Amino acid sequence: MSTTSAAAPTRPGVPDRPGAPPAARSALRSALVLPEVRWAALSLALFALGGAAQLLGAPPLVWWALYLACYAAGGWEPALEGLRALRERTLDVDVLMVVAALAAAAIGQVLDGALLIVIFTTSGALEAFVTRRTADSVGALLTLAPDRATRVHVDDRLEEVDVEQLAVGDTVLVRPGERVGADGVVVAGSSDVDQSSVTGEPLPVGRGVGDEVFAGTVNGTGALRVEVRRPAGESVVARIVAMVAEAAETKARSQLFIERVEQRYSVVVVAATLTLLGVPLAAGAEFEPTLLRAMTFMIVASPCALVLATMPPLLATIANAGRHGVLVRSAVALEELRGVDVVALDKTGTLTRGEPVVGTVHPLAGTSVAEVLALAAAAERSSEHPVAGAVLAAAREREVVVPEARDVVATPGRGVTGRVGGRVVQVGAPALLEAAGGGAGSGAGGGAGAEVAELVAAVERAGDTAVVVIVDDRPLGVLAVSDALRPEAADAVARIHDRLGARTVLLTGDHATAGRAVAARAGVPEVHAGLLPEDKAAHLRGLADRGHRTALVGDGINDAPAMATAHVGIALGRRGSDLAVETADVILVRDDLGTVPTLAVLARRAHRVVVANLVIAGTVIVALVTWDVAGTLPLPLGVAGHEGSTVVVALNGLRLLRRSAWDRAAA
Incomplete structure (x- = not known):
């Protein structure tokens, strides 16, 4: 059982997202299916009832019974894990927690023991929840095909x-x-x-x-x-599933500092307790005071304060981020995010809106913008193609009157043809120019053909999609259709550079011209285009092999393998695919890229608070242990010092819950 893992539910509070999967809508129900979560909830409830009974002056038998029930509900699984560890001749923090809790109850400090039980059981339940959600996400892609x-x-x-x-x-x-x-x-x-x-x-x-x-x-x-x-x-879909599963299994699970030292700490504390008990007894000391000293040592040396030194800052940061539309799955994700030095960004749907818009309308000589748009919108009115919607939206924005079209026929891969007021209107790909005889050179198009060919080339050089409008086999104009940049994208990229000192790179499956155009508008200096899902994941593996810590921000199914490969996967919650959202470590509920650098800055501050808390807790533990070993530490004073340090570090960490903490990180 981990002592420090924490998680946020996958996607609560996103009911407005169209097509949200049932798994997201029932995150709480999914969590309650897990036995670890049910036992943790029962343990916490019994602890709260015991505390309330004690504060209200109920007979000791009542609150003792409630605390012991808390022991049973939350402690049986750690005790079982501890016994398994002992059978394998290892000693972990589960053993230390159970022994410390029992020792506390043995000398009358049942509240301290119950608190330890609740902390460990809750963190274990959170870890089990995250593990289940991650495993379930790998199969989500199978519904695509x-x-x-x-x-x-x-x-x-x-x-x-x-x-x-x-x-x-x-x-x-x-x-x-x-x-x-x-x-x-x-x-x-x-x-x-x-x-x-x-x-x-x-x-x-x-x-x-x-x-x-x-x-x-x-x-x-x-x-x-x-x-x-x-x-x-x-198939490509099957390979994506395999890549996500492989990355989830092979990516080394990063651990928090307290997890990395828990085994050694447990061994030292148990060995020291046995020494304090065994050596004096061997020398002829009285049993009761010797046992009291050893039990006092175990209580003041228990990891309660160390756990709370780590948990509250990270949980407070996760909760604060959640209030601002960012869901963080675990404390480990925060620790990873603070060290990121390369942020990889998907293009379509991430840096851009993922919806085509008509940018510039280029009419040929003798034609107006309104005429080109009116005829194009008339022909496209009955089409379901995304470009048709963009053309109609552009006509509405410019308040262009759209005439009726008849005999509209769509040709896949080329465009649409219709009759508007006795004229034949064609709207579609530049390939229509050749069919209409309007290419550069002689023929019906003549000079107009050469002019429109130059316009098409200019539009495509800018990274946009060229849509030509032809009337009665003569070119009338060119529409530049682009994927609009998110309004916050350029500022978010600049803040990633300035606040984090991280480098950004664009990874896209689109062609290089479109990738470079979007990157230039967003301020991303490095572009890798024409990438399939496995190529994105391979690029991130290469960066990791060179010592970089990476984050991948994306929204599509094709981003999922790269998200699983990156140290931190960040998904857009509203338009993101189910698999991308389930695979990600961080979810941007409002699709706001500006929260990425803010969260990273706050994660770095949380780490500094964790370090400060560990110093405070460690100092108090060392002082109390030294007093108990070198002198005679009164049990009430030992408990007061231990609990006092626990309260101090918990309150210090909870400062990150305040809105001002997020505002300072965003400033």
Whole structure:
């Protein structure tokens, strides 16, 4: 049992997040399923009742019975763990806690023993809760890929089968709106496929014959026939699951200082207690005073103050962060965060909003912005493509009157065509220019074609997506569609540099031009683009191998392996995928990137408070132990000194609960 692990529930207080998984909505119910949590709650309740009975002057038999019940509820599991450790010839803090609690009760200080029991039992329950949530999260990704797929036989007969039954070479039918059932290559049909879950690309991409598609990605409006190239167990989705599980198992579990020394501390205290008891008795000392001295030593040397020296500052920081929209899973995550020197950032949905917007409208000579937008919005009005929504939003913002369009036809991977007031309007990818004869050079487009080609090139150099508007086979203008930067992104990146002295790096599955454009706007100096999920995780492993401590901020399923690999994984809570949120150590409930540097600064302050508390608690323990060994420490004075130091360090740590602590960290 850990003596210092602490955690916050996964995602309480986020009922406004669309599509929140049942596991998030029932975090409390999930916690109560764990026996460790139930026993800890019972132990705490019995302790509170015993304290209330004692303060209200109830007969000693009443509050003694309640305290002993607290012992039984919270102490049986540590006692069992201690016995197992003894059978393996090891001595840990569980043994020390149980012996110290029993010794306290034996000399009449049952309150001290019950307090020790409650502290250890509660921390163990919190650790069990975090462990369960982490283990459950690894399987969350399995819901991404469909369980069933439609296999096409050679005689065109269709058969619904489990995806595990698909073999390499099989052909599957992917209907509009369905998820792709297996990694493969398109052999018939064309469509726009949303691959953001795997590659992080903000917009659906056109997929036709010969193009690769991945299991779990979402098909658009066209039907596809896909030849399976990998069995289900080797798909990109399956590899992501394997990477998350492997990283969770192999990443060394960081420990707090008190955890690293608990075994040695336990051995020293038990050995010293036995020495204080055995040596005087061997020399002929009286049994009762010798036992009293040894028991006093064990009580004043018990780790109660040391535990509270560590727990309150970290729990107070976690609670303070929670009030400001940041959920921290454990005290270990705080300790890791304070030492981070490289912050890796995902692009789509993290630095950016993950939603396309029309930035600049470039009309050709003789055409106005309003005319280009009006015709484009008319053709796109009935489309479900994300770009269509961006065009319509731009028209509304500019108060452009959008006419009606008829005979609208969508061509996957190219765009839409419709008839507006007797004119044929085409809106879509630059590839439409060639089909319309409007490319650079001669033909119907002529000089307009050359002009629009230059505009397209300029838009793409800026990292935006070019959307051309063609009327009656003549180019009319170009729309620059971009993924808008989050308003707080640039300031958050600057504060990471200035306040933390950390370096930032952009890791994205999108193409290099778009990555560099977003990085330049956000102030991120280093960009790595075109990365698959395993590439992001490998990059972070490389940084760790070079001695860096890393944090990864992301929101997508494709970020989950990197989150599990990084020393600290940070997920956006509102738009983040279920797996990313479950895998992360820190969750930004309000998707505010500005809280990342604030939390890191507060984590560093919490560490300084922990160190100060350990010095205070250690000094008091050394003083009391020295007094007991070298002289005669009265038991009431020993208990008062021990409990007094416990109260001091607890109150010192709880200062981090104040709002001013967060405000100073954010300043």
